[in-house]
Amino acid sequence: MKTIDRIRAILVADYQIDPSHLAPGARLEDLGVDSIGLAELMFTMEDTFGIAIPDEPLALDTLADVVTQIDRLVAAQVGTASAAVLSQRQPAS
């Protein structure tokens, strides 16, 4: 499953966001994911993708931004080969 689809699945399940609103350019704020919601989303991303999100500001305005950052962190921290394996894991609950 592609990164964006896995993030979409989490946003639909945990935040009850209509899938039709989850275009790559959708802004998180418009989706109702505020700063607190983003902290929680990042926590879930760490579990889901097996990464540690650094404690530094990330440019995360849109869904596409989240995908870009997650892919970058997976590549840096997990490695391309294992990232492919990780991407098959089910999202953490």
Next chain:
Amino acid sequence: MRRVAVTGIGVLSPLGHTASDVFEAARAGRSGVHRLAIAGAHRLASPLAATVDFQGADHFDPPQYRLLDRVSQFAMVAARRAMADARCELSQTERARTGVFLGTGMGGTLSIDDGYHTFYGEQSDRIKPMMILKGMHNAPAAWIAIAHDLRGPNLTYSTACSSSAVAIGEAWLRLASGALDVALAGGAEAPLSLGSVKAWEAMHTLARMDTSDPTQSCKPFAGNRSGMVLGEGGAMLVLENWARAVARGASIHGELIGYGLTTDASHIARPSEEGQVAAMQAALAVAGIQADEVDSINAHGTGTQANDGVETAAIKRVFGRRAHAIPISATKALHGHLLGAAGALECVLSLLALQRGVALPTMHLQQSDPQCDLDYVANIARTGAAGRTMLSNSFAFGGTNAVLALRAAG
């Protein structure tokens, strides 16, 4: 001083989810106490609790539910029910000066417990980001304000077992002075984590299990009392300026006529007869009534050796020889000790007792104690005995004594 009506009641308690159910269970002497079924309960000497049959996920959307400790869930659902019961429409202007006054002793202790278990117990750094927001004591009151758009004072009181009596009293003061016309006031508590119960057990305050019937383990004022049983739940009241309530044709459950608040300033845990006497006398003075006008009392009545003897002595000091003629109810035998929410739940039961004219029984009172020799309405409710004016006592570790004076409507 302006009169204050109670126009809305919302409860979630070990005795039921509506005011009528809670009252009927208390009247019939049905206990909400049972064996506590949580992981690790075998590590407790006396695994007992009075729990609420409640699944938070049934009441909130998932995005909000994940932000709410159980204590906030109790508070919000109780507030929602109280507002619905009051049928109180608030204008934008009124919302700007409608307050929330909430008492809780332990706040979001389940979330704090969960986070520390992760960090210390599991040696994991994966503490959930919502732990602070779920655990903070003022979260329940804040969520109520958000849910109902109430932008007046939003205050949380944490004075242990008198927290919600203080919250109701402090709200009453603001309505009586005219500073506010409407307030939501009450309390919530969700203290039943394994660590929390074990900590209460370590203080030697909890009741031994009655092996013949665990539901009867809490025995206020009885010779064989051995302590209290922890409970959980929430109770919220809509307090409303009397004239406003009458003008809109509200159904009035009763009147809050006074509030006494004193501090022992002596011992952190040992109850003080002086402090309790002073609190009852203060409530009478503020209400502008004489001791002989009090028809019945809802006692703090925890079932501990220390409280029940001291409270009995304090009642005798306040009411003199007439103390023996006043029906005294200790309902914690049935709903357990809701700590910060206890005063609010007992205020609800007292209002309903006045409304229905029934003095509620003190259950499990089979063995007498020479030190506790008043009329505790032992084991059987007494119809027609509640009268028109009641005191509801709440005394706390830390020495904060709060007494609410209540009167039947009409």
